[in-house]
Every structure is written in C-alpha cells, then in structure tokens.
Amino acid sequence: MATMKNEIDFLLHLADNALIIGHRNSEWCGHGPILEQDIAITNIALDYIGQARNFYQHAAELINRHPIGIDITQTGNDIVLPATEDSLAYLRDVREFKNLLITEIPNGDWAHTTLRLFLLSEFEMQLFTHLLQHPDAQVAAIAEKSIKEVSYHVKWSQDWVLRLGDGTEESKQRMQAAIEAIWAYTGELFIQPEYATAACLNYAAIQDVWNKKVSAVFEEAGLNIPSKTFIQKGGAEGMHTEHLGYILAEMQYLQRAYPNSEW
Amino acid sequence: MSFQINKLYYGDYGESKNGAADISTNQTNTAEWPLWEVFIRSKQGLDHKHAGSLHAADAAMAIENARDVYTRRMEGVSLWVVESKHIHASNPDEAGSLYDPAHDKAYRHPTFYNLPEEVKYM
Numbered sequence: 244m245a246t247m248k249n250e251i252d253f254l255l256h257l258a259d260n261a262l263i264i265g266h267r268n269s270e271w272c273g274h275g276p277i278l279e280q281d282i283a284i285t286n287i288a289l290d291y292i293g294q295a296r297n298f299y300q301h302a303a304e305l306i307n308r309h310p311i312g313i314d315i316t317q318t319g320n321d322i323v324l325p326a327t328e329d330s331l332a333y334l335r336d337v338r339e340f341k342n343l344l345i346t347e348i349p350n351g352d353w354a355h356t357t358l359r360l361f362l363l364s365e366f367e368m369q370l371f372t373h374l375l376q377h378p379d380a381q382v383a384a385i386a387e388k389s390i391k392e393v394s395y396h397v398k399w400s401q402d403w404v405l406r407l408g409d410g411t412e413e414s415k416q417r418m419q420a421a422i423e424a425i426w427a428y429t430g431e432l433f434i435q436p437e438y439a440t441a442a443c444l445n446y447a448a449i450q451d452v453w454n455k456k457v458s459a460v461f462e463e464a465g466l467n468i469p470s471k472t473f474i475q476k477g478g479a480e481g482m483h484t485e486h487l488g489y490i491l492a493e494m495q496y497l498q499r500a501y502p503n504s505e506w
Numbered sequence: 507m508s509f510q511i512n513k514l515y516y517g518d519y520g521e522s523k524n525g526a527a528d529i530s531t532n533q534t535n536t537a538e539w540p541l542w543e544v545f546i547r548s549k550q551g552l553d554h555k556h557a558g559s560l561h562a563a564d565a566a567m568a569i570e571n572a573r574d575v576y577t578r579r580m581e582g583v584s585l586w587v588v589e590s591k592h593i594h595a596s597n598p599d600e601a602g603s604l605y606d607p608a609h610d611k612a613y614r615h616p617t618f619y620n621l622p623e624e625v626k627y628m
Contacts, residue, residue, distance in 0.1 A: 279574065280571070283570065283574040286574050286578055402566065402567070406563070
C-alpha cells in the first residue's frame with residue numbers, strides 16, 4: 244500500500260507541476276510581445292494543461308481504486324471522494340500541492356519566462372525519458388506522449404535563451420538577470436522526493452545530463468552560471484512560496500464559491 | 507506634370523514597397539520583424555499551399571511561428587516559409603493581356619479524358 248501511496252503522490256507531483264506552469268504560461272495570453280509568440284506560449288500552456296489532465300485522471304483512478312487505508316494527503320483531509328481530475332485540481336489546498344517552486348514563481352519579463360521554461364523543460368525531458376521505463380504502463384504512455392510536446396518546449400525556449408543572451412546589450416543583461424533570479428530554484432529539480440520511489444528514476448543522472456545541456460546553451464549564448472549555490476526547496480513536500488496561494492485563489496475561486504458548477 | 511499611380515491589391519507586394527524590406531530597413535521602426543509567407547503541405551503527396559503570413563526575426567523563428575500559428579489544428583505535415591520581399595507579383599494592370607486570352611480556349615482543359623478511379627487528387 245505504501246507503494247500505491249507513493250505512486251499517487253508522485254502522479255500528483257507531476258500533475259501539479261504541469262498545472263501550475265501551465266497556468267503561469269497562460270497568464271501571457273493576450274499579453275505576448277508579438278501575436279505569433281503570444282500564440283506560441285499559449286499553445287505551450289495548453290500542452291501543460293493536457294499533461295496535467297492526464298496525470299490527474301490517472302491519479303484519480305488509483306485513488307478511487309484504493310480509497311481505504313490510504314491517506315493520500317499530507318494533512319489527512321481535504322480530499323473529496325470519488326476523486327476526479329477536477330477535484331484534484333480545484334479542491335486541494337495549497338499545502339497539498341506538490342509542484343516544484345520553479346513552476347510557481349511569477350513570470351517576470353519575457354527573459355524570465357522563457358528561461359524558466361528552458362530550465363524546466365530540459366529537466367522534464369530527462370525525467371519523462373526515465374518514466375518510459377515505469378512499471379505502470381499508463382505512466383509510461385503519458386510520458387511518451389508528453390515527450391513530443393516537451394521536445395518542442397525545449398527547442399522553443401532554448402531559442403529564446405540564445406536570442407536574448409546573444410542579442411543586444413539590453414537583452415543579454417535581461418537574460419543574465421533572469422538567470423540570477425531563477426537559478427536558486429533549479430536545485431530543487433534534482434532533490435528526489437521521498438515518494439519518487441520508482442526504480443526507473445535516477446535523479447543524479449538527470450542532473451548530470453541537465454548540467455551539460457544547460458551549460459552548453461549558456462556558453463553558446465555567452466551567459467554565466469551564478470556562483471551562488473543556495474537552493475530554494477520544499478515545493479514537492481507542500482512548502483510553497485507565497486505566490487502559489489494567489490494562483491490557487493484565482494484558479495479555484497469558482498469551484499469553491501459555486502461547488503459543482505459547470506459551463 | 508505626371509503622376510505615377512500604383513494600384514496594389516491584397517497579396518501584391520509592389521516593387522516600390524519592396525515588401526518586408528521596406529519595414530526592416532525603415533530606421534524609425536527597427537523593432538518590426540520582417541514579414542514571411544507561409545506554405546503548408548496538408549498531407550504527403552499534396553503540394554504546399556499558401557496559408558498566410560506572419561512576422562519573425564529569421565527563418566528558424568518563422569518556421570516555429572508558422573507551426574504555432576497555422577498548424578495547431580493538424581493542418582500540416584510540412585512547412586515552407588519565404589520572406590515576403592522575395593515574392594514578385596504579376597502586375598494587376600496587365601491582367602487583361604496576361605489572363606484574358608485564355609478565356610475562349612476550352613480545349614486546353616483536360617476534361618475530354620476518362621480518369622480511372624485509382625487516380626486521386628486531380
């Protein structure tokens with residue numbers, strides 16, 4: 244049973260990551276720097292919402308199949324049975340969310356947004372590749388589908404890191420500022436959550452490949468990796484920045500105020 | 507006293523306008539990216555068809571933008587982009603001499619053959 248709880252927690256972790264970064268990217272809708280890029284980042288947001296739905300649906304299925312004896316939340320309450328993708332997204336409190344902090348920090352400018360997406364999607368690329376070997380065939384299938392989307396996210400965001408890093412004086416300065424601001428949130432990517440127990444996961448190997456890929460792009464763009472190594476962490480365990488509460492308030496307001504409303 | 511009158515229709519990029527080059531070399535508006543024309547092949551075996559246009563800083567970005575703007579509903583399997591300034595258009599003023607002579611030459615249409623069922627996309 245502990246294995247099942249771990250898998251459910253891990254699925255919620257993946258789903259929350261996708262939901263929150265999807266929400267952050269969707270905030271650009273109608274505000275993109277140019278129409279074409281507005282559509283691009285909104286497409287990416289929709290990819291993430293699709294991934295979130297897949298992971299939530301599978302988590303809900305497992306929760307409903309094993310409802311007894313599993314305390315699936317950290318505080319032991321606030322879960323609605325039967326679980327659905329919607330109840331998991333809209334009816335859990337901030338401490339129940341297991342998303343990485345890097346997904347919830349504000350968008351900042353275009354450099355911050357594209358850099359964050361680059362750092363995160365290079366990580367997801369490796370993580371999902373490991374998940375192809377997951378014993379649960381459904382998890383492996385979701386990973387396989389997601390990899391096609393993530394490859395494009397890597398390409399698109401990497402292009403922007405290169406363009407801005409190797410662009411004008413101002414664009415370089417903005418991209419470097421984004422690195423200084425976001426770097427402290429990258430360490431958490433490689434801290435294996437205690438519920439990430441699937442044997443196919445090797446976070447050290449993920450970090451190794453990630454380091455090489457990110458350094459290569461930074462080098463090509465003429466950007467520097469900060470020497471500071473302080474790590475912001477805790478998101479995967481439900482300890483969040485103050486920003487997540489605001490996201491959830493906006494996202495969950497309707498379902499909380501008008502339970503079960505549909506449109 | 508003489509006036510030069512240029513009639514431009516949608517899709518025509520007159521030599522005087524020089525398409526996107528006009529935008530990209532305009533010192534007062536260097537922030538504008540050049541215009542690109544997008545051609546999409548909807549499935550293998552068909553030819554690329556003009557789908558529309560978009561702005562992008564270079565060819566690589568134009569392909570990505572075209573992917574995002576024009577193929578999000580499964581419209582295509584292949585993309586071409588070409589900078590709009592490289593497209594030369596026929597002169598609408600010469601439409602009479604260019605196209606009218608074809609009007610009464612019905613025998614040029616290959617409508618006098620029976621096509622076998624197996625031949626698709628004709």
